[in-house]
Amino acid sequence: MISYLEFEKPVAALESRITELRAAAEGDDVDISSELERLEGKSADLLASIYGSLTPWQKTQVARHPMRPHFRDFVAYAFEDFIPLGGDRYYGEDEAIVGGFARLGDRRIMLIGHEKGHDTESRLRHNFGMGKPEGYRKAIRLMEMASRFGLPVVTLVDTSGAFPGVEAEERGQAEAIARSTEACLALDVAMVATIVGEGGSGGAVALASAERVLMMEHAVYSVISPEGCASILWRTAEKAPEAAEAMKVTARDLLKLGVIDRIVPEPVGGAHRDPRAAALTLRDAIAEELDTLVAMDRGALQRMREDRFLGIGAGVERKTK
Numbered sequence: 001m002i003s004y005l006e007f008e009k010p011v012a013a014l015e016s017r018i019t020e021l022r023a024a025a026e027g028d029d030v031d032i033s034s035e036l037e038r039l040e041g042k043s044a045d046l047l048a049s050i051y052g053s054l055t056p057w058q059k060t061q062v063a064r065h066p067m068r069p070h071f072r073d074f075v076a077y078a079f080e081d082f083i084p085l086g087g088d089r090y091y092g093e094d095e096a097i098v099g100g101f102a103r104l105g106d107r108r109i110m111l112i113g114h115e116k117g118h119d120t121e122s123r124l125r126h127n128f129g130m131g132k133p134e135g136y137r138k139a140i141r142l143m144e145m146a147s148r149f150g151l152p153v154v155t156l157v158d159t160s161g162a163f164p165g166v167e168a169e170e171r172g173q174a175e176a177i178a179r180s181t182e183a184c185l186a187l188d189v190a191m192v193a194t195i196v197g198e199g200g201s202g203g204a205v206a207l208a209s210a211e212r213v214l215m216m217e218h219a220v221y222s223v224i225s226p227e228g229c230a231s232i233l234w235r236t237a238e239k240a241p242e243a244a245e246a247m248k249v250t251a252r253d254l255l256k257l258g259v260i261d262r263i264v265p266e267p268v269g270g271a272h273r274d275p276r277a278a279a280l281t282l283r284d285a286i287a288e289e290l291d292t293l294v295a296m297d298r299g300a301l302q303r304m305r306e307d308r309f310l311g312i313g314a315g316v317e318r319k320t321k
Contacts, residue, residue, distance in 0.1 A: 094135030110220035113156030133176035162203030184209035187247035190293035
């Protein structure tokens with residue numbers, strides 16, 4: 001059953017009416033098929049209209065939807081033969097960042113990403129997708145392994161940010177994030193990163209410093225959450241919608257600014273309404289990118305990364321006018 005967001009209430013009302021009509025018609029000889037068809041069409045049109053004009057704050061809510069597909073869902077629908085690899089060989093296992101060997105079509109890859117979990121128990125186990133130092137060090141280990149075996153790296157980014165707890169800082173959180181970012185940039189194999197939900201702060205960049213960065217249509221990507229930005233600038237999180245607008249967190253804005261390279265379409269109403277279709281669309285987009293990248297040599301890949309990240313800030317003032 002779909003969990004409706006605040007701005008989806010008109011759709012919720014229509015779909016509730018459809019459910020009531022179906023229930024009332026059970027065992028009844030009255031033909032209500034035409035009325036159901038009319039209401040279903042109206043609901044679909046309304047949903048398409050709402051999702052065709054979402055504000056940045058509404059997109060942030062969609063990106064955080066509790067039923068939005070996470071790493072394990074993408075593994076189930078878009079990849080095959082996933083073999084998880086655990087531990088950073090320094091401290092321990094971090095379940096917020098998951099990775100291992102996988103297959104994308106006929107191609108073997110190293111797949112790494114954030115896992116948020118779907119219920120209270122799994123969210124606590126995965127720490128809501130907020131990686132700790134051992135998670136980023138595990139990612140570094142897996143990237144280095146991919147390089148040794150000549151496997152392209154695919155990352156799925158979905159985190160509100162790296163874990164900010166005292167114990168994480170004591171174990172070198174900032175250094176681990178910096179090293180992970182460095183490992184991405186130094187890779188001598190192809191790398192494709194996709195922001196599939198939230199892309200928050202350095203915790204996201206540490207797995208997204210690739211030569212090709214994709215972003216799902218209703219994902220968001222920013223240096224800080226809209227609430228965090230609003231709390232700093234206006235001393236209240238209630239200004240989060242205004243902050244989201246100003247921060248340019250949406251895929252469309254970031255494509256225009258050159259921060260990402262491609263927007264991956266989602267099913268009407270968001271990926272949470274049809275996770276399988278969303279995952280298959282993403283699979284095809286990643287496969288297309290890898291088909292081009294794997295033919296490039298090590299030097300070309302590293303120059304491509306260097307050029308794209310050094311060029312992000314160039315002309316920003318002109319592009320935002």
